[in-house]
Amino acid sequence: MNPYSTQFIEEDDRNAVIKALQSPNLTQGKLTQDFEERLCEIIGVKHALVFNAATSALYAAYQAIGLGEKDRAITSPITFVATTNMMLECNALPIFCDVKRDGNINEKLITPLITPQTKAIVSVDYAGNSVEAKSIREICDKNRLAFISDSSHSIGAKYYDKNIGTLADITIFSFHAIKPITTAEGGALLTNNTDFYEQAKLIRSHGVIKKELWNTDVVRGGFNFRMTEIQAALGISQLKKLQRFLHIREEIAQFYDKIFAGNPYFFTLHQDMRHTTTNHLYPIILAPEFWCAKEEIFKALLASSLGVQVHYKPIYEFSLYKNLLGDLELPNARDFYRAEISIPCHQKMDLTTAKETAEKILKVFENFKTCLR
Secondary structure (H helix, E strand, C coil), X not given: CEECCCCCCCHHHHHHHHHHHCCCCCECCHHHXXXXXXXHHHHCCCEEEEECCHHHHHHHHHHHCCCCCCCEEEECCCCCCHHHHHHHHCXXXXXXXXXXXXXXXXXXXXXXHCCCCEEEEEEECHHHCXXXXXXXXXXXXXXXXXXXXXXXXXXXXXXXXXXXXCCCCEEEEECCCCCCCCCCCCEEEEECCHHHHHHHHHHXXXXXXXXXXXXXXXXXXXXXXXXXXXXXXXXXXXXXXXHHHHHHHHHHHHHHHHHHCCCCCEEECHHHCCCCCCCCCEEEEECHHHHHHHHHHHHHHHHCCEECECCCCCHHHCHHHHHHHCCXXXXXXXXXXXXXXXXXXXXXXXXXXXXXXXXXXXXXXHCCCCCCC
16 A cells, blocks of 8 residues: 555664664653754754644644633634644634635635634645745734744745745644654644743643752643654654655656646646645545545545545534534635545655556546546
């Protein structure tokens, strides 16, 4: 089975983890600090904090800006549910804004959703492709809102010539196993705001500050959201390969663009992207006449040993959110979900594998010239 995305662990990665295991400190040691410093250098920000998961980093970000009861945050419904679940954990509610053709939040629809309760805009770089950050930044500045970028898909991507991680008040990266680089599980919070950094640092480790010798104080609530030295060792090793991995993904994406051009079954997004993407996902968007056959197409692709997936079911369709927000329907998000399938695109592939994958996909679609239902 060729998955839609997967980790690529090499000998030097394994050696780095083994070396970390031989260290006297398996947690709260020098490697996590080194990883944070290297993230700052590569991205170009003042502060980076690594976490046990991007979900934890999101929670810390929301807490750091003071997101709380009765607050609202405007975000995309086309994202993994962690983006909004962590809002609920802060006793705040998401306000969903519809998306554009590329799956990213439609910045032109944000302003009408702003109310006195709005505290932040939380954008999501769908598939590793940047949102229109300049427009969102301007909206946030005009309305005195925090700008948080859930860039879980997009470490190494750019918005024009600017690195993702430098555009929002706080940016979140994910190092989950299927992301462009991995620490198995893990995430990071990046910011140029020292106050946000200090608050998130407290949240990450029980709200504890160290004084002299054994003496400590607890100044706010917090958790154990720390990354281990073992994860950090893997992260440092993988970070050295980020550009190589992204280059492979881009080669495959460009190959797909060409081989799929003009087919009657679906269109692709990559060739129209204005910014440098990570290609964390390579989505194909089914033509409307195939939406009703999507389940059968999906099963046929799996049967062809293609580990496809769908990204994402709109969050407002989940029972939890229906109970909280009532029945919602955003037409573009609805249709994007009906149409999208993510196909294999990752750094373990080469162009030969990509060609085999593309041929299998087109062969599957040849059997679905008419809708089955």
